[in-house]
Amino acid sequence: MALAYPQYNFICFDIFGTCSSLNNLRVLDEASNFSIFHGNICDAKAVRKCLVQHSVDAIVHFAAHSHVDLSFNSANTFCETNITGTVILLEAAREHGIKRFIHVSTDEVYGEVLPGATDHKETAPLHPTNPYSGSKAAADMMVCAFYKSFNLPIIIVRSNNVYGPNQFPEKIIPKFITLILRGDKVPLYGDGSYTRRYIYAGDVAEAFNTILHKGEVGQTYNIGTYDEVSNIEIVEKIVRAIGAKSSRHHHSTTEFDLAQHVHFTPNRPFMDSAYGVDFSKLRMLGWSPKTSFEDGLHLTVEWYRQFGEEWWGDISANLGAGEFKSHSPENLLEASLPINTNSLRSSSSPVDGNHPEIFKQDLV
Numbered sequence: 547m548a549l550a551y552p553q554y555n556f557i558c559f560d561i562f563g564t565c566s567s568l569n570n571l572r573v574l575d576e577a578s579n580f581s582i583f584h585g586n587i588c589d590a591k592a593v594r595k596c597l598v599q600h601s602v603d604a605i606v607h608f609a610a611h612s613h614v615d616l617s618f619n620s621a622n623t624f625c626e627t628n629i630t631g632t633v634i635l636l637e638a639a640r641e642h643g644i645k646r647f648i649h650v651s652t653d654e655v656y657g658e659v660l661p662g663a664t665d666h667k668e669t670a671p672l673h674p675t676n677p678y679s680g681s682k683a684a685a686d687m688m689v690c691a692f693y694k695s696f697n698l699p700i701i702i703v704r705s706n707n708v709y710g711p712n713q714f715p716e717k718i719i720p721k722f723i724t725l726i727l728r729g730d731k732v733p734l735y736g737d738g739s740y741t742r743r744y745i746y747a748g749d750v751a752e753a754f755n756t757i758l759h760k761g762e763v764g765q766t767y768n769i770g771t772y773d774e775v776s777n778i779e780i781v782e783k784i785v786r787a788i789g790a791k792s793s794r795h796h797h798s799t800t801e802f803d804l805a806q807h808v809h810f811t812p813n814r815p816f817m818d819s820a821y822g823v824d825f826s827k828l829r830m831l832g833w834s835p836k837t838s839f840e841d842g843l844h845l846t847v848e849w850y851r852q853f854g855e856e857w858w859g860d861i862s863a864n865l866g867a868g869e870f871k872s873h874s875p876e877n878l879l880e881a882s883l884p885i886n887t888n889s890l891r892s893s894s895s896p897v898d899g900n901h902p903e904i905f906k907q908d909l910v
Contacts, residue, residue: 587631617678628681654679658818665822705769710747711849738778746842770825773839
């Protein structure tokens, strides 16, 4: 959007933890309307400094802990970032007179869609079933409270699962692509029958563009798709996409050998069977998904084939064995610390905050 709207100034406020890579921002190195502020949303002083220093008039709040597995054993950490961090942003936005506050939630706050049930509309009650979705639902409620109490101009957005190039490989699609490209087996919870709806990152970016410019204050919008795929189907589709011979032919005759590519693992404490949102409200604003799952998956596979092993450095520890394990809050906190700057060079993007330099990898 920074390239599409040169008349806007964009500030990326980020802690730049393990999941981040400034390589994702390299395309904006020469953009005079883009800058970086290194900070933590739980740091009220840093948040206020950023808003004042850059005369911010709109906030799109993506920052969150979002790995469901980790939330089961680190609920406090998820609540600190997802709830307390959101409240700090809301308070700062109210004091600063923000004109639009877009809060990025998740479809998981609605809970699962049972077989035969209709997709969740924006007015559906919230029934979160894990600590991650519980923390996001609580944040949603605080956003609504600030709208009612202080007339803060908020919009809430709830999306299906997002995938695409540049996504850190702790999420299922990039993780499975990376493992299969390495010749390793992928872990599947239970029998692999759980389904999710996946929407391509480019379509989601266009949805936020639409909501930012056309969305109505005080409203909630679902970003959705009908591309519903089970976990075991994802593995098969990735295997076939990796075996495809050219970018023009997305279908491969590669045989899918379940035993060769999958090992089944014990399930986590609870797993919703499926999610689904009704996104007709956003369609009325003129948006609809354009990228099919097959096309988006092919683009994603090709990106990870070319860049996946270099973009973040060594990611082996984040691929994991796939079995549900206990993660201490200390380990989760460590994953949120600023990036290791060894063997990295200085970025040309403007940087603010308490750290005078942000570094990025110098890739060919």
